[in-house]
């Protein structure tokens with residue numbers, strides 16, 4: 001099985017000359033261009049303050065660009081976008097299944113009408129037996145799985161993930177990385193993933209967009225075209241080490257560009 005960039009895949013969205021200047025004059029993002037294709041797993045990699053979260057919020061439509069535009073291919077439907085944040089942000093008073101229902105509930109869909117869909121989403125993240133549990137009964141990794149199920153339940157065209165595994169211990173994080181990789185391959189979904197971690201970005205992505213701060217901007221883009229499965233053997237391979245080195249060099253270069 002390969003995980004390579006497919007330049008012929010249909011476009012999901014384009015960022016064209018997107019800039020964001022906040023009141024007070026901070027240029028959080030300057031002239032970002034990005035074409036996102038079906039099946040891409042794109043990591044936005046960069047130091048604190050380089051505009052990664054701003055780029056995600058602009059793509060999510062949670063704020064508007066000061067210049068440029070974010071253009072979806074085809075008309076955008078409700079449920080086209082799934083978002084996973086660093087915190088699982090679950091409702092403590094609701095069961096796992098009711099938490100996963102949230103994006104549909106907000107659109108007025110009844111629980112009983114989508115119970116099977118909710119069960120499928122929970123199955124995808126390995127939590128089908130926890131539908132009636134409450135968040136307090138779950139580990140940090142399981143809470144994050146619920147958050148991922150909630151993002152997947154509408155079968156979105158694009159999933160945005162903002163450092164979803166940053167708060168997890170390393171073993172859980174590695175397991176979540178492997179499971180996310182498998183899920184992404186199975187569903188052929190499109191993901192934009194914010195991370196500070198070179199290792200995580202190389203393990204997961206077919207494209208790494210390296211960003212630089214002040215002003216936030218794209219400094220480099222690396223392709224990670226890997227033949228063979230991304231498993232623990234890949235994580236300990238010379239190929240992985242070389243790719244991490246290349247991403248690390250690109251990151252150092254981007255940070256050096258601040259001066």
Ligand SMILES: Nc1ncnc2c1ncn2[C@@H]1O[C@H](COP(=O)(O)OP(=O)(O)OP(=O)(O)O)[C@@H](O)[C@H]1O
Nearest residue numbers: 022026027028047048049050051052053054055216
């Ligand atoms: N609402 C806001 N008002 C003013 N400035 C902001 C606002 N949001 C972000 N910024 C500034 O814009 C810049 C980019 O912020 P952003 O959160 O996008 O960076 P980031 O790369 O996601 O950082 P981190 O990795 O720490 O989350 C920073 O200098 C930040 O202080």
